[in-house]
Amino acid sequence: MKFQMTGADAARAKLSRAFATAGAAFTGWVLLAGAAAAQGVLGAPRPGQMGLPEPVTPIAREMNFFHDAILLPIITVICLFVLALLVIVVAKFDEKANATPSRTTHHTGLEVAWTIIPVLILLVIAVPSFRLLNHQLTMPDADMTIKVTGNSSWAWTWTYPKEEGGGFEFQTRLLEQDKLPAGKLKLLDVDNEAVVPVNKTVRLQITADVVGIIHSFVIPSFGVRMDAVPGRLNETWFRAEKEGVYYGQCSKLCGKDHAYMPAVIRVVSEQEYKAWLVKARKEFAAVEDAPVRLADAGVSR
Ligand SMILES: [Cu+2]
Numbered sequence: 081m082k083f084q085m086t087g088a089d090a091a092r093a094k095l096s097r098a099f100a101t102a103g104a105a106f107t108g109w110v111l112l113a114g115a116a117a118a119q120g121v122l123g124a125p126r127p128g129q130m131g132l133p134e135p136v137t138p139i140a141r142e143m144n145f146f147h148d149a150i151l152l153p154i155i156t157v158i159c160l161f162v163l164a165l166l167v168i169v170v171a172k173f174d175e176k177a178n179a180t181p182s183r184t185t186h187h188t189g190l191e192v193a194w195t196i197i198p199v200l201i202l203l204v205i206a207v208p209s210f211r212l213l214n215h216q217l218t219m220p221d222a223d224m225t226i227k228v229t230g231n232s233s234w235a236w237t238w239t240y241p242k243e244e245g246g247g248f249e250f251q252t253r254l255l256e257q258d259k260l261p262a263g264k265l266k267l268l269d270v271d272n273e274a275v276v277p278v279n280k281t282v283r284l285q286i287t288a289d290v291v292g293i294i295h296s297f298v299i300p301s302f303g304v305r306m307d308a309v310p311g312r313l314n315e316t317w318f319r320a321e322k323e324g325v326y327y328g329q330c331s332k333l334c335g336k337d338h339a340y341m342p343a344v345i346r347v348v349s350e351q352e353y354k355a356w357l358v359k360a361r362k363e364f365a366a367v368e369d370a371p372v373r374l375a376d377a378g379v380s381r
């Protein structure tokens with residue numbers, strides 16, 4: 081058989097070279113953007129960031145793996161495959177190249193293939209997906225518990241239980257944006273950060289106050305996302321493996337101040353956490369105790 085490169089073949093070869101170059105350039109850009117995202121403030125989004133934030137908990141790491149190593153390659157291959165089909169159809173079956181079109185309408189083998197192959201792809205995705213869901217929803221034995229309440233004044237209330245050295249609660253509010261101190265992040269930094277120790281399993285109990293606004297509590301670096309629903313106590317957990325400040329934002333359209341209720345958790349060493357507990361007990365419990373003491377002072381016994 082004699083092989084002759086026709087004009088159409090040459091054009092096709094040129095086209096496939098162009099796609100290969102574009103593909104390589106895109107991959108390079110993704111890698112560069114990923115490297116750029118690895119720098120900067122850990123736990124906060126950065127301008128130009130691509131992909132998921134750097135994971136600091138086992139769950140977030142598993143989520144990143146699921147996204148980066150399983151979903152992204154599958155999506156990329158499918159997109160490139162469909163694009164290639166489109167390009168072939170456009171080049172091969174236009175009026176000039178294919179003046180008398182075939183009347184073929186069915187092909188049993190092909191129809192079986194395009195049913196079975198997507199089912200297999202979904203099965204491949206389902207296995208790690210359900211495994212991840214299982215890990216997220218199975219509560220390990222927790223070292224400590226914090227209750228987080230999304231409240232109707234668009235702020236988060238953090239309650240540290242007495243049995244674990246707490247016995248106080250406080251609210252976090254966004255810093256005033258026009259008087260933002262240097263180094264503080266716009267729309268993210270708050271007055272009172274919640275503090276947890278590093279490498280400890282923290283159980284989060286998440287709810288909303290009874291007035292009735294549904295919020296959603298999210299810390300992307302922890303792989304934590306849980307709805308805060310009035311009258312319902314939801315539970316999730318994390319074990320942060322790196323010290324730092326981690327930011328999240330309410331992710332349920334909850335009303336007028338939806339954009340101004342970030343959740344901020346500072347992860348510190350065990351000693352720093354103990355020191356913070358002592359300080360926080362004084363600072364926040366004093367507020368609650370004060371009215372009681374004042375009232376008692378006026379009562380004669
Ligand atoms: Cu909200």
